[in-house]
Amino acid sequence: MAIDTHVHVNSLVLKNQEEHIQEINTNNQIESVINVGLNLSTSKESILLSTKNHKFYSAIGIHPLYTEQEDFQSLYDLAQNQKVVAIGEIGLDTTKNNLEEQKKYFIRQIIIANNLQLPVIIHANNTNKEIIEIFEKYVKPKYGCVFHCFQPDIESLKYLIKNGYYISFAGRITYKNAKKSLEVVQTVPDELFLVETDSPYIAPEPFKNMRNRPNNIKYIIEKLCEIKKRSYEEIEEQTSKNARRLFKKLK
Numbered sequence: 541m542a543i544d545t546h547v548h549v550n551s552l553v554l555k556n557q558e559e560h561i562q563e564i565n566t567n568n569q570i571e572s573v574i575n576v577g578l579n580l581s582t583s584k585e586s587i588l589l590s591t592k593n594h595k596f597y598s599a600i601g602i603h604p605l606y607t608e609q610e611d612f613q614s615l616y617d618l619a620q621n622q623k624v625v626a627i628g629e630i631g632l633d634t635t636k637n638n639l640e641e642q643k644k645y646f647i648r649q650i651i652i653a654n655n656l657q658l659p660v661i662i663h664a665n666n667t668n669k670e671i672i673e674i675f676e677k678y679v680k681p682k683y684g685c686v687f688h689c690f691q692p693d694i695e696s697l698k699y700l701i702k703n704g705y706y707i708s709f710a711g712r713i714t715y716k717n718a719k720k721s722l723e724v725v726q727t728v729p730d731e732l733f734l735v736e737t738d739s740p741y742i743a744p745e746p747f748k749n750m751r752n753r754p755n756n757i758k759y760i761i762e763k764l765c766e767i768k769k770r771s772y773e774e775i776e777e778q779t780s781k782n783a784r785r786l787f788k789k790l791k
């Protein structure tokens with residue numbers, strides 16, 4: 541069964557939250573999902589959801605575009621919940637031009653993850669190089685790290701692989717113009733790739749530009765099978781095994 545390592549069921553844009561929760565709970569191809577917070581309030585909601593639904597786990601953190609609440613103590617306390625499997629998503633995003641502030645949040649949260657022996661989920665929007673620079677200059681995630689919805693960049697990818705960091709594939713690899721992504725898929729070793737829908741965002745083909753949903757995880761696995769020339773079961777099993785190795789609190 542698949543582990544969807546990145547969903548936003550309590551996303552601010554999603555009105556039919558209940559429907560998505562039911563879809564996950566009733567799909568017997570989905571073993572579990574990691575529901576990712578974007579700030580303190582969505583992180584708290586995520587923990588509540590994972591307490592009520594056994595397939596749900598949480599990643600909690602302050603996303604680089606939501607750096608308005610500098611309450612790291614609350615984050616530290618919340619992260620000790622048994623269903624919190626990672627700190628994230630955290631990182632840097634050039635959509636906003638407050639990179640210095642984003643860096644401060646990013647570094648603080650990597651330190652929290654290291655103190656609590658948790659992995660981190662990275663959001664990098666045009667910032668792979670800046671993030672690697674932070675790892676080299678300030679602090680590296682000590683308990684694992686995954687770049688979610690990785691933006692193709694072979695040079696950065698080599699660094700990530702060398703450090704044993706994971707790459708998570710989402711809908712983007714199914715798009716027709718995804719040549720560079722295909723190269724990335726071929727470069728990432730078997731033991732370092734994960735799958736995610738990132739729903740309700742970035743729907744895979746054949747649903748591009750529509751609202752994404754948890755059941756679409758199969759299209760991403762199918763695409764990986766096609767590129768890697770492996771069976772559906774093999775890819776599914778490999779990605780779930782990888783997810784359990786990285787997110788040690790998954791049961």
Ligand SMILES: [Zn+2]
Nearest residue numbers: 546576629738
């Ligand atoms: Zn996300």
